[in-house]
Amino acid sequence: MADPQEDTKQQDPMKRDKPDVVEKTDAEESVPVSDDAGAVDQAPLIEDVSADVAPVVSEFMDQAAQQNEAAAEAVPDVKNKPGSYISFEHVYKSFDGFVVLEDVSFCVLPGETLCILGRSGVGKSVSLQMLMGFLKPDSGIIRVAGESICGYNETQMQEIRRKVTMVFQNGALFDSISVGENVAFPLRERGDLAEDQILQVVKGLLEMVGVAGMEDVLPSDLSTGMKRSVAIARALASQPEAVLYDEPTTMVDPLMAHLLGNLIERLKQQLHLTSIVVTHDMRFAKKLADRVVFLHGGKAHFFGTMEEMERSDDPILQEFLALDELVMPA
Numbered sequence: 590m591a592d593p594q595e596d597t598k599q600q601d602p603m604k605r606d607k608p609d610v611v612e613k614t615d616a617e618e619s620v621p622v623s624d625d626a627g628a629v630d631q632a633p634l635i636e637d638v639s640a641d642v643a644p645v646v647s648e649f650m651d652q653a654a655q656q657n658e659a660a661a662e663a664v665p666d667v668k669n670k671p672g673s674y675i676s677f678e679h680v681y682k683s684f685d686g687f688v689v690l691e692d693v694s695f696c697v698l699p700g701e702t703l704c705i706l707g708r709s710g711v712g713k714s715v716s717l718q719m720l721m722g723f724l725k726p727d728s729g730i731i732r733v734a735g736e737s738i739c740g741y742n743e744t745q746m747q748e749i750r751r752k753v754t755m756v757f758q759n760g761a762l763f764d765s766i767s768v769g770e771n772v773a774f775p776l777r778e779r780g781d782l783a784e785d786q787i788l789q790v791v792k793g794l795l796e797m798v799g800v801a802g803m804e805d806v807l808p809s810d811l812s813t814g815m816k817r818s819v820a821i822a823r824a825l826a827s828q829p830e831a832v833l834y835d836e837p838t839t840m841v842d843p844l845m846a847h848l849l850g851n852l853i854e855r856l857k858q859q860l861h862l863t864s865i866v867v868t869h870d871m872r873f874a875k876k877l878a879d880r881v882v883f884l885h886g887g888k889a890h891f892f893g894t895m896e897e898m899e900r901s902d903d904p905i906l907q908e909f910l911a912l913d914e915l916v917m918p919a
């Protein structure tokens with residue numbers, strides 16, 4: 590089956606006459622960075638970390654960055670062009686006959702940030718859940734690092750979840766243990782770090798995500814934004830190759846949204862993380878997205894850069910963008 594980074598309109602005669610896919614961009618094309626990206630703090634994350642833990646945290650971060658560079662290089666080429674880290678290829682998903690996704694294709698290059706956009710109920714979260722193996726597609730292929738994960742059993746999916754981790758809206762932290770223990774959890778699981786190194790990495794990660802000194806607090810005592818920050822710290826503790834964020838700015842104030850956006854951007858730049866962000870927040874998408882996929886009517890109605898989406902005269906895209914202006918005036 591074709592990779593979506595190839596011209597699927599040419600390959601699949603079924604698609605030739607479909608007017609709903611208004612634009613597709615080859616993954617091989619260079620991805621322009623938005624002029625409208627907003628101010629992003631470019632400072633190395635390690636500068637946010639106390640001097641006493643900086644050496645251990647720095648080593649931990651370097652290891653993660655090197656691993657992600659190696660993972661990017663290991664993705665198999667497709668027809669002599671760089672392959673995607675994640676791809677959806679002609680994916681279908683319905684629930685009891687209710688069609689949610691119908692022939693959806695898009696891809697994410699290694700180190701790229703893709704935002705999934707669309708109105709409520711179009712299948713944004715379902716897409717993430719299929720990627721994590723919590724739901725299975727009815728047909729089509731989902732690839733991670735070149736491997737199709739669709740036939741994977743739970744043990745195989747656990748391996749994928751070591752590479753691809755998800756930051757849930759509610760943080761999905763273990764409520765009965767402290768913030769520090771939550772972040773330490775993946776570090777203890779890997780089994781190669783001494784206890785004092787674990788404590789240092791936990792302290793450093795919490796400082797990097799803006800919740801310094803919260804080790805002993807229970808998750809229930811944190812605000813929504815802080816829970817999300819801790820969830821990002823816990824995700825980083827597992828040294829993932831890709832992070833999926835499910836609506837990271839929902840129910841947080843604009844300052845917290847800005848901080849989370851900066852953090853996601855800096856993680857991408859400094860750890861070469863591949864990211865998928867499901868969001869309703871167009872400003873956030875403009876700031877972060879290398880490319881966006883806009884889901885509508887079960888289809889990947891648009892797949893391209895934010896600038897291309899804004900320039901498009903497609904009425905459905907225009908209506909979506911206009912509604913956003915209405916809800917979030919500049």
Ligand SMILES: Nc1ncnc2c1ncn2[C@@H]1O[C@H](COP(=O)(O)OP(=O)(O)OP(=O)(O)O)[C@@H](O)[C@H]1O
Nearest residue numbers: 684689707708709710711712713714715716867869
């Ligand atoms: N496990 C499930 N069983 C049955 N239906 C489901 C299941 N998960 C999702 N759905 C349905 O699939 C559709 C898409 O849901 P999804 O959560 O992906 O929407 P979404 O685009 O993320 O919306 P929102 O922006 O409101 O979160 C919805 O109609 C939802 O009710």
